[in-house]
Structure formats: structure tokens, C-alpha cells
Amino acid sequence: MTKDFTLTVKARDGAARSGAIVTPRGVVRTPAFMPVGTGATVKAMFPEDVDATGADIILANTYHLMLRPGAERIARLGGLHQFMHWDKPILTDSGGFQVMSLAKLRRIDEEGVTFQSHIDGASVALSPERAIEVQCLLGADIQMVLDECTKFPASRDEAATSLDLSLRWAERSKRAFAAAAEPGQALFGIVQGSVYPDLRERSARALSETGFDGYAIGGLAVGEGQAAMLDMVEVTTSFLPQDRPRYLMGVGTPEDLLLSIARGIDMFDCVMPTRSGRHCQAFTWGGRLNLRNARYADDPTPLDPESACPAALYERAYLHHLVKSGETLGAMLLSYANVQFYQELMAGARAAIEAGSFADFSDALRLRYAKASDVPAED
């Protein structure tokens, strides 16, 4: 839609691909993982450390920011990049997913959705046009169409009805975006269709015909299981244009990412590295660790001897002490190390694709995770 937002695919290895999305605010190397900065902060991390992990782009949540501190306020303060001290690209979602999962008393009709703020109970309306307006006020580099996130499980009829509404909203979003966006900003469509391959095809084809700067796959990782998710990824990517980024929303574990890259996904976002970091869990090259585990109380091993992250140099015994004591530094170090692990995983995937050895890279990491991971902590 704009000439300044382009994807260059540099290498392919099976269906996996590596490349670069060029935007006015910088290059996003793909496959890319976007740390989640819900409320204008990647939780428990300094922005310069998010940058230092190698993240080229982060995600922020339209729903949260429109409620607090407010999109108009952020615009007055110079936009989201300046507000949160992050000058690389930002992708914002449309707010639709959080309206469904967090807001109370929502009502959906053809026009859009009305809901009660989970913060102060205020009544708020969100339409395709308002979602674009908010994202433009924030100054998001990649914006998402408002869609209805189909509930799971959904019957075929429910999924089809929901999908058709989302397609009409996508058209309206595109018109609103064309009228309001800055040069170089991009708009992604979102493929829905629940777990029905023919609906996924219908959604992907219709969106491709309308034409977007990129295509997201929504409505997955909502309880359908990994096998069904991967099936839907595979069928969907086969109907998407080759020259546009594909973004699998809200996914996932390191294993999920590798298996999805193998099916042609270019972009991911997930709260997992930061949320796990606040819950005593670490992703390392050697597997998942639960630092609350008593086995680490006397362990002088660095968190991840294979990582280049400064936070991964801290010894497991110290991290165990910090998390047992409820010290904030534990969450800070584990969030940092986890986000960097995800970035190193993406860098490893890109290099493996370019070397034609992605399957080996993926198999080796998944085997280590299967063998050497702690049971996740309950808390």
C-alpha cells in the first residue's frame, strides 16, 4: 500500500524463509520475534535493554493504551515511540482481542464493539475506523485491522459468520488507514476461520484480494492444541502472497516458533518470555529452567552459558535466591535473559535458513528442550 514498507526474502529452506522488512524506522530481520510492551513498557525491562537483546520491533496493545493513558494523550506527548523511549518500529494490535478477553459487558454489531473498560468501568466504543484512528494517534509503524476474534471452540457456522464480519471490517479498516496513515506505515489483515481449513482459505484469499502490507494469522493458540494450530498455519500460508510478511499472532513457545517458521511464518509476538521471567522461569539454550527449584540453591553455573545476554551471566544460585526472596531483580534478570533468548533463537533460525540447515537447527533445539527442561512452575 505504501512504497516504503517492503519485505525482501533473502533465503528459503523448505517453506521456511529469512529476509528483511524495510520500514522508515528501521529494518526488521525475519523471522522476527516481537517482545510485548502491553502498557507502553516491555514489563520489567529498560527500553535500551530490549534494544540490546537484538529486538528490531516490539508490539504494543491498542486496547490498554487507549484506556490508559489514552491515545490522544500519547499523541499530544509526541507519540508512542517518544513516550516509551523506543525509536525502532512498533506494531500495534487493533484492540479486538483484548476487548474479547478482558473487557466486561461487550456488545458486537455490524458497526463495531462497545465495552466497559476493565480499569474504570467507562463505556468505550471501538469500530474499525476508531481502531485505525487510535493506532495512528499512537504512531504505530505496523497497524492491524479490527477483527472479531472468533471464540474457541466455534461451530463451522459461527466461525463463518464471524469471519465474514471480520472481512467487512477489514475493508473498512483499509479505507480508514488509506485516509489517515503516514507514508511508510503499514496495515496488516488478519486471517480468521477457527480450525476449518476451507474457512482459513476463504479468509486468506479474500484478504489477499483486498490487498494488505502483510497478513496475520489470528484466532490460534486459543486452546486448539499445537497440531491443529500448525495445520491451520500450513493451510493458511499456502494461500497468502509470497512477497508479504506473515505474522502468527500470540505464539508461543520456542518449539511453536520453530515449527511455525518451518511452515513459512515471518513474525511472532508473545508474552511468554516476559511473563515467564516474572514467574521464575528461564528459557535457555539448554532447556527451560524453573529457578524456584531447590536444585539451584547451590548451583554456581551461569543461567545460560551459551547466551551472550549480560543477564544470563548471573549464577543460578543467585537467581534462585532472588526469586525465593521475591526480589524484583529476579524478574528483571529473567525477563531480560528470556527476551534475549528469543532473539538469539530467531537469529539462529535466520542463519540456519540461510545455510540450508533449518531442519537440523530446529530438531536439535527441540530435542534439548524435550530432554532437559524443568517442569513449569505453578505460580
Next chain:
Amino acid sequence: MTKDFTLTVKARDGAARSGAIVTPRGVVRTPAFMPVGTGATVKAMFPEDVDATGADIILANTYHLMLRPGAERIARLGGLHQFMHWDKPILTDSGGFQVMSLAKLRRIDEEGVTFQSHIDGASVALSPERAIEVQCLLGADIQMVLDECTKFPASRDEAATSLDLSLRWAERSKRAFAAAAEPGQALFGIVQGSVYPDLRERSARALSETGFDGYAIGGLAVGEGQAAMLDMVEVTTSFLPQDRPRYLMGVGTPEDLLLSIARGIDMFDCVMPTRSGRHCQAFTWGGRLNLRNARYADDPTPLDPESACPAALYERAYLHHLVKSGETLGAMLLSYANVQFYQELMAGARAAIEAGSFADFSDALRLRYAKASDVPAED
């Protein structure tokens, strides 16, 4: 007591003095403020950022560390410096103050104190000898004698009895330290005597006669009020040797520090900058700010335009948003900025003493604080 721990007084301005304590782990410029790292972490700060603020030394709490993760464990892991990634000097308290304020079911006799851990209820004994043993296991550069922290208020008789017990414990501490310490480690005595000038004199004279590497003033900032505190500081310092550091324990506000420096104090520790940082309050060159205050919601001013701290560059509107949203980054940024403000305050005091203008420096800062400070937040 050791030849490697020395104080050089470089300049005097009235009773205020600036200088340097040379230790094997580095030079401590005085007046010095020690950030508090209770549980082997200066709360919500990376050690490298504590370092970057200009802190030459931090304090850690013997009571907390002996209970969790345990002094013997820290020793096995290479000592406290290695454990917490801090290679500059560390001062540890003796544990006595926390036994009085945090532990349950304590019993004090001539031998020492027995108490129940506030973490798991275990019965723990602390004697002057054990307090030194623990501090040596931690590898503390400056160690404190175990004393009885006289309760406040205390009658003259109670204060005298308590003081005499502390003097006997100080002798035992010195003997234990002489047998166990590494070259260059230092032991400080602690002056008690509540708010009774003659008892403060008796304590200071007796400790000076015994001879310590430095002298702390304890039992203040416990409810006696600023005027009484400053009176006790003044009388006490007049009876302490000129060539040894004087350390006012647990103090305090920026105003307290300046008024105490004017009375000859060289060292301070206090949780105020970090605790305030976790409670939405900032110390700046322009005064105290309460970032929860609605007046900051649209304020694009950096937190402290006069500070060199990277965290002080963040805009007040953003910090307001973070603290209102309960985001960890708010506490991280405010803790960092506050600790750096305290260090910049000490640097300013040292420079003013050397320039012979300390009174002007102190008056100007205290006037700004009186005029421009927000009311402290309740939470």
C-alpha cells in the same frame, strides 16, 4: 587495626569534611552514601547501574543474609561480592538492629541474642562472635560490632545498662575480628546512648579507647526527631578521633544528610532512595516529586533536568503512567534516579566542602526542598 584501611581527610569546611577511605577493594569518597542491598540486591536495580550512579560502597544486611540464603552458602559460592555481582566495597551491619525490629521471640542476655527467624520461625542465636563469623563468611570489607539497639524512648538507666552491654560486646567483637578477618577488612564500633549527651560521650570515649577502624552512631532516626538527632550527632562526633570515618546509621532525607555532614559525618546508609522509588516518589535537584500526582499526567518535563542519570531523562508523564499502571519499570526508573540523586548530592557536598562553600550548598538545596516538594504519597 589493619594498615590497608585508611581515611584521608582532604578538606574541611567548619566541622564538615571531605576525604577518601582507601580499602583493598577501592576508594570510598566521603561524605559517602551507601545504597542498601538488604538481601544481596539493591532493590529493583542492576548492580552495574548502582555502580553507574557513582556509589563507591553499598550496605548489606547480615540478619537477612544469614537467614536466607545463609552465610555458609554464600561463602561456598565465593562470597557476597561474587554472589551479587558487586566488586566494590561492601559494609555489613551486625544483624542486631533487625533482630530487634523484625524477629519474633527474642531473648537477650550477656552471651548474645536468640530469636525466631521471621522467614521460617527457626531459632537462631547471634553473639558478638557469631556476628563477626557471619560477616567474615560474607567477606564484608567493613564490618560492624554486634550491639544492642537501645529502644526508644528509653530512660537514662535503661540506656546506660544497654550501652554497657554493647561496650562489652564491642570488646568481644574486636577480639573475634582480630582472629578471623582478612587484611584490609575493617571493624567499626557503634556509639549508643539514646538521647543522653553524657551517655553518648561515655560510649564514644570508651569505644575510641578500645580502638576501631571507624565509628558508627547508632540508635538515632528511631523517633527522637531531627533536632535531637542532630544534637546527638554533634556531641558524639566531638568525642571521636579525627582520623577515623564516622558513620551515621540509617539516615536519612537529603536534608538530614546535609545537616549531619555539617556536624562531621562521613558515611550514611538509608533505604529511602530505593523504598521511595518503589512508592512513586522521586528525589530531584528541584525537590521531592510524587509521581502519582495527577499534575504529572501531561507533563513532558524530564524527571530531573539537572541530573546526569539516564533514568532522570524519562518524562514525568510517562513515569506517572507507569506508576499508575503498577508497572515494574516505574520502580526501576525511580529507584535508579533516586540512588543517583543521593550520589550526586554527596558529590556536590564534597565539591562544596573543598571549595569552602558547604553552608551555601546546603542552604540552597534545603530551600528548594522546602519550597518545591510534593506531599509524600501515602502508599
